[in-house]
Amino acid sequence: MNHPSRDFVKEIKVIGEMGFDYVDFTVEGPKALPEDIEKRIDEVKDTLSSYSLDVVGHTAWFLQLAHPYDSIRRAYLEEALKALDVLAKLGAYKVTYHPFLMVSSAYRRQPYRTKLLELMASSFRALSRRASDLGAVVMVENLDGGKIWSLEEYKFIVEEGEAYFHLDVGHANLNSEKLRVEEFLKTFTPGSKLIHVHVSDNVGGSAAKGWDLHLPLGAGRIDWVKVFKLLRSYGYDETVTLEVFSKDRDYLKLSLEKARRFA
Secondary structure, eight states, X not given: OOOTTSOHHHHHHHHHHTTOSEEEEEEBTTTBOHHHHHHTHHXXXXXXXXXXXXXXXXXXXXOOTTOSSHHHHHHHHHHHHHHHHHHHHTTOSEEEEOOOOOOOGGGGSTTHHHHHHHHHHHHHHHHHHHHHHTTOEEEEXXXXXXXXXXXXXXXXXXXXTTOXXXXXXXXXXXXXXXOOHHHHHHHSOBTTXXXXXXXXXXXXOOTTTTOOOOBOTTSSSOOHHHHHHXXXXXXXXXXXXXXXXXXXXXXXXXXXXXXXXXX
């Protein structure tokens, strides 16, 4: 995945030179806003083509697609649609969005929680229908191991939002006493609903307090041999992205070698 704080064309070149099969292209600030990409769209396409890289789409994690204020939610949805449109121009055939929730604690309780869940599903439905017109599909990414939204709530968003599921393994190790990969695999059938996976390491802890560390594989506490064995046992045979943002890019290359060995 390109780092959103770095020049996206240079990031594509790094990814291509390392021998990746595709770019998980994230459209988000500060340096990869839709407007920035539009201005250099031909350069991006040429760079992708020069390395024979496919594109999977990713978007800003902080888009509040269930904001309780209609005007604010519509503004976030408009930004989400802009990202989808530019990713479609790059050939992205599946695009990730996050069911991010940042509201007062009162909204997290009933009866307001159900309303937020319905608003989230409605926004995803709008994105999914636009994506369908563009020849793509939309995916819902888990934010943690099931505390922010429960597995049943994720399932509601996916089903009512006419979307697919994206399992972030690192996130499944947050806000939880244990890694919850298998629970997600049981809930979302690989190849049917689960069509994309992110991998990065961490040491557990709170998602809200910054423990989504995006470490290289093996630098945290996740058992990657077990994770890839689980993915294989459930028949997963789709894309896997290394969401590793170490300053030293050698760690990204090392993570790629590990992932290919474990897979």
